[in-house]
Amino acid sequence: MRCAALGAVLVFSNSLLAAEPSSESIRAVRVWPAQDYTRVTVESGEPLKHNLLRVRNPERLVLDLEEVDLQSVQQGFSDKVSANDPYIANLRVGLFKPGVVRVVLDLKSEVKPQIFTLAPIGEYGHRLVLDIYPIEPLDPILALLQKRELKTEPGIFGTPDEQKRGASPSIKQPQPAAPADRLVTIAVDAGHGGEDPGARGRSGTREKHVTLTIARKLKSLIDAEPNMRAMLTRDGDYFIDLGARVEKAQLVKADLFVSVHADAFIKPHVRGSSVFALSERGASSTAALWLARGENRADLIGGINTARKRDRYLEMTLNDLSLTAQVNDSLKLARAVLGELGG
Template structure:
């Protein structure tokens, strides 16, 4: 923790003599209103270029974008809870003052913020809090159009847990909660948890060959729902698995799907010609998809983010593992330097390099999300990152390819495909070692025609329908195995 500085006569701290004097005279304005006239500022002082606030249940982020690297110290004050930040070498300007109005009444953690010139060459921020928080204060270097950033992440003392959230939404039975344990890394060469051997996919490919198509294209002759024969096989398999459990206990088998709307918060993703941000469009599509999937029997969905805030790549994967997801679907809207590029794509992880130069370029671009979004690498869990990024398995990639083919075949029915097969590259967000994972590029937001479609409610519904049908098709040919949970 930074060393707590001595408190000078400070009108920004409740109870200080100067604040009492100001109140006695009836003044209610903050010192920030008059400080510039009272305190001469040195030439060449840093300037705040922009201020942003990103409130969310998981944490609230405050960002100060500035023209140079800032040095800040902070300390906490209790009863009532406050966080005090002193920033050196900073000129108090109108942009910084506007931070006061940026804090909304529904912010989970910040009640309001006060800004003032604490002493020559030092600006003080006081965050009046709704509860005690666990702050992280760090800087981010210039990247992707951003200047230097000073970032304040205010986390609750008890972090929001995705499993707890799903329990609160009554999507897990108490028996499942009691039986839930972290998933161990999958062993190379074995099917991943919740998946069966890959035999049914051969039938899918054979059906496609007889129809004169490929699995990555629409398959009108292949039913979306399983045939009665296949349904009987799935039911028989489930019954056999139930008998195999100790004591013949009853199996509770809900399918859990993690949906990952890309980007968010400080990371807008790609931006279309009319100003549409990828982060907003993919969140809307994910919410529509969530509703459609949860309307199916025995299906529940976890969103890695449900609002406009940034989630680091590793945390997206870890959230899916915490709820023991059966599938992970990351949703994006592609962009390219040429506006003529168009079409939908589906990507899975690759162990041996990208399947094309375009796939490699896209993966490299998407993997910059942590730099653009702003991650406190000083507190980054390197051990967790090693587990997530080094233990990907052949079985996970094999299952992911099956899922990708099923989803791409359905998307091909509503939009042109950028490439008629599932592509592979080293996407960091797909590196859960034990969950079949795909990344869906819904369309090119950099293409004006496709941007207009992506902004259309009807088309977003079509995309959600297509991905839902693809997931149903995947489970029709790859029914989930029973997990070690009892009800």
């Protein structure tokens, strides 16, 4: 009798599964780990019904997806967490109850999650985005200072401190009136990143990787100069929206903001690199406008969370930044960068 009852139950549950509304398949899952935040993107053909829960002791995030195909979620999430992810330790996928697939993210520390959806754009379908931020946002100034302190090896002009004091008698001081301790800070912005690959080269090269390589090189050149230091707006493969790029530059009180792109500017056949200097008006305003337009689209592709509040910097725009930048110096620097790149 028991066997018969069990059989009946099994048949019943099978018919239940078969009667379920057609479930959505996950197209892709992408995880972008970075110190700033880790982004998890779940892409699908139709919008996903979802619910996010925070669970304590130990810290976990529980993401429930309704009416999705379990296997596609399992496949999508398999092997997506890297050991060096700053926030996610591990993840598991399972059927929570009929019609609900549960994704559990085991966390390395307490986090601030944000979840939002993005409408299809470019090559992407519907995206469900889970951003995992640290409780205390990283301070770019601190990072800048820490990196500066690492440079303790005395170079040909002495230690950084000696450089700052202008201790080397062999160095000419062209502007003796200028304060010797004035440190010029340059925000070097590698275009695109993460979900936003930028332009694609013929051989499959992605602009986001090219810009990061150039930006790192540029930073090392700048850091090697006495009285100059550089801050990278991103130092990894993850998306950062234009507002956040500008915000970082503002936080370190950057004198210049150099955005590095490696795509076709207006004329698609033009080869090489472009370096844009921002200005309020004048010769470079076309470039700045183009950049802003391009970045706005990049924000849509990269996935900007429009609900994210930037309390202190809400009103900040590209123009605000350009007001603090010396246009002529920016252009000079841009030319110098292009010279270094041989572009």
